Amino acid sequence: MHQDNTTPKIIKDQGKWAKWESHGLMGGEFSARRTIAGRSIRWDAERARQAYEDGWWSRETLADALRQAADETPDRIVLIDDDGAIDCATLHARVTAMAHALRGMAEPGDAVSFMLPNWSEAAVIYLGATVAGLVAHPILPSLREHELIHMLPDLGSRVVFIPQTLRGHDYAAMLDTVCDRLDAPPAVFVVRGEGGSAQTYESLLTPPPAGAQLPELEPDAVQMALYTSGTTGSPKGVMHSHNSIRALVLQLREHWRIDPGDSFLVPSPISHIGGSIYAFEFPLLLGTTAILMERWDPDEAVALIEKHGCTHMAGATPFLDHLLDAARRRGSHLPSLEVFICGGAAVPPSLIRKAAGYFANAAVTRVYGSTETPVATVGALGPGELDQAAETDGRPGIAEVRLAEHPAAGPDEGEIQVRGPQMLVGYVHPADEADVFTPDGFYRTGDLGRWVDDAFLVVSGRTKDIIIRKGENIAPKEVEDVLLDHPGISEIAVVGIPHPVTGERAVAVMVPDGTARPDLPELTAFLADRGVATFKWPEAAAYWDALPKNPAGKILKHEIRAALRAAEETR
Numbered sequence: 298m299h300q301d302n303t304t305p306k307i308i309k310d311q312g313k314w315a316k317w318e319s320h321g322l323m324g325g326e327f328s329a330r331r332t333i334a335g336r337s338i339r340w341d342a343e344r345a346r347q348a349y350e351d352g353w354w355s356r357e358t359l360a361d362a363l364r365q366a367a368d369e370t371p372d373r374i375v376l377i378d379d380d381g382a383i384d385c386a387t388l389h390a391r392v393t394a395m396a397h398a399l400r401g402m403a404e405p406g407d408a409v410s411f412m413l414p415n416w417s418e419a420a421v422i423y424l425g426a427t428v429a430g431l432v433a434h435p436i437l438p439s440l441r442e443h444e445l446i447h448m449l450p451d452l453g454s455r456v457v458f459i460p461q462t463l464r465g466h467d468y469a470a471m472l473d474t475v476c477d478r479l480d481a482p483p484a485v486f487v488v489r490g491e492g493g494s495a496q497t498y499e500s501l502l503t504p505p506p507a508g509a510q511l512p513e514l515e516p517d518a519v520q521m522a523l524y525t526s527g528t529t530g531s532p533k534g535v536m537h538s539h540n541s542i543r544a545l546v547l548q549l550r551e552h553w554r555i556d557p558g559d560s561f562l563v564p565s566p567i568s569h570i571g572g573s574i575y576a577f578e579f580p581l582l583l584g585t586t587a588i589l590m591e592r593w594d595p596d597e598a599v600a601l602i603e604k605h606g607c608t609h610m611a612g613a614t615p616f617l618d619h620l621l622d623a624a625r626r627r628g629s630h631l632p633s634l635e636v637f638i639c640g641g642a643a644v645p646p647s648l649i650r651k652a653a654g655y656f657a658n659a660a661v662t663r664v665y666g667s668t669e670t671p672v673a674t675v676g677a678l679g680p681g682e683l684d685q686a687a688e689t690d691g692r693p694g695i696a697e698v699r700l701a702e703h704p705a706a707g708p709d710e711g712e713i714q715v716r717g718p719q720m721l722v723g724y725v726h727p728a729d730e731a732d733v734f735t736p737d738g739f740y741r742t743g744d745l746g747r748w749v750d751d752a753f754l755v756v757s758g759r760t761k762d763i764i765i766r767k768g769e770n771i772a773p774k775e776v777e778d779v780l781l782d783h784p785g786i787s788e789i790a791v792v793g794i795p796h797p798v799t800g801e802r803a804v805a806v807m808v809p810d811g812t813a814r815p816d817l818p819e820l821t822a823f824l825a826d827r828g829v830a831t832f833k834w835p836e837a838a839a840y841w842d843a844l845p846k847n848p849a850g851k852i853l854k855h856e857i858r859a860a861l862r863a864a865e866e867t868r
């Protein structure tokens with residue numbers, strides 16, 4: 298739906314958001330653009346000046362941090378995966394060789410794509426592209442020909458790295474098919490194997506010629522592009538600069554208790570903004586060690602945390618839920634774990650409380666963000682803030698977060714709008730920006746929220762994930778959050794499907810927790826007991842073995858709706 302290009306009325310803008318507010322930068326129109334290395338980005342000169350002055354942005358880049366780490370701490374371990382450990386000196390040598398090789402195949406601003414699981418080779422490729430002045434483009438390994446045929450030419454990828462095979466899928470054969478359909482196919486390189494006509498990753502790690510030079514990097518240039526998972530339409534390419542990523546990392550150091558020598562367990566996909574910064578950025582900018590998990594296994598995760606003394610972990614709700622169960626089975630309270638950050642999907646308050654109560658020393662909190670505006674809220678990790686950590690999505694960090702009037706919003710709710718030094722610098726296609734930015738540069742998230750205690754944000758639903766029944770708006774997330782505390786429910790999604798009389802009817806699709814299956818009367822009684830208004834109760838219940846999700850753990854409601862409608866049509 299097109300949104301008008303006017304600044305909406307702002308509600309609850311109580312000034313709890315950002316350090317930038319005090320500089321008088323809340324007003325003004327945003328319209329400028331800047332082209333760097335062939336990429337057109339959004340640009341606000343005054344806000345950029347302030348970001349540099351406040352230290353969120355810097356003239357130094359990740360390439361400088363890599364050189365410094367290799368010089369000062371050559372033996373420090375930065376990455377550990379199932380193939381072994383890599384120290385700073387080894388990483389620097391491999392990245393330098395990779396950067397020179399990539400420069401021979403691409404021009405500044407061109408993209409280097411990699412479709413890999415959480416392997417250390419992905420870090421070499423990401424850093425190599427960065428040092429070479431190219432755009433790193435992580436791709437989910439679960440994607441297939443349809444998505445690749447759109448993404449690779451859309452971004453202008455010149456090189457793509459793939460596994461030979463992974464989990465039974467032949468990637469080399471898939472890329473042969475994709476490249477045959479592209480007018481300007483990228484060069485294909487296979488990691489951990491060989492694949493027909495494709496070259497190997499190892500062939501690019503030869504030392505560069507003597508005297509070969511790498512470019513001086515522009516920190517405001519695009520460093521990484523990620524495509525949104527999107528539930529409708531073609532995915533959009535989200536662009537981040539060296540500086541927007543740096544601001545994100547520095548924010549997290551400040552709020553997530555990260556110190557040099559800490560270690561992050563990284564099961565989240567490196568093809569998402571979270572996994573990529575934990576694996577590629579933190580080890581160099583913050584002095585941490587990243588322990589990469591190729592595939593999520595909660596029992597293995599517990600063993601890795603104990604073995605490596607992991608201090609931090611972040612992931613969607615299933616990661617926390619499964620880790621807690623595995624730790625209990627092992628009888629371990631994971632004493633080394635200091636922080637668990639949970640987000641990316643609905644997080645039951647009871648899960649935060651249970652995990653915080655079980656883990657010996659860990660603060661556990663919810664956070665909120667998106668690929669476009671990562672970690673808009675940083676959680677609630679302060680002393681005595683368990684209630685806020687469990688019941689809200691945390692306080693804003695360096696981002697400005699405001700709520701704007703929206704037709705789908707209820708009382709005291711508004712559409713969440715965000716801007717800050719860690720936000721995207723634009724989409725690959727500027728035309729995609731028309732409906733998602735306000736005139737003063739805020740990103741319209743499409744989420745609804747409300748403030749608690751004038752400081753903490755609660756994400757209450759989606760502007761497009763609203764069920765309208767008999768003229769009443771129902772926020773499914775509100776109902777889901779209550780029902781997730783039912784002992785018979787493991788996972789739930791409440792969706793609306795068309796109804797000829799009421800407009801829509803609400804269906805609760807559940808994954809049972811064990812053998813018991815709460816029926817609809819039991820669900821409505823549970824909601825009534827917790828004071829949920831009658832008009833919000835689901836009218837039907839369905840039980841599935843699993844809910845469809847993307848790799849970050851987000852439930853794909855459009856697939857659920859489609860399946861329910863198809864089932865009705867066949868009756």
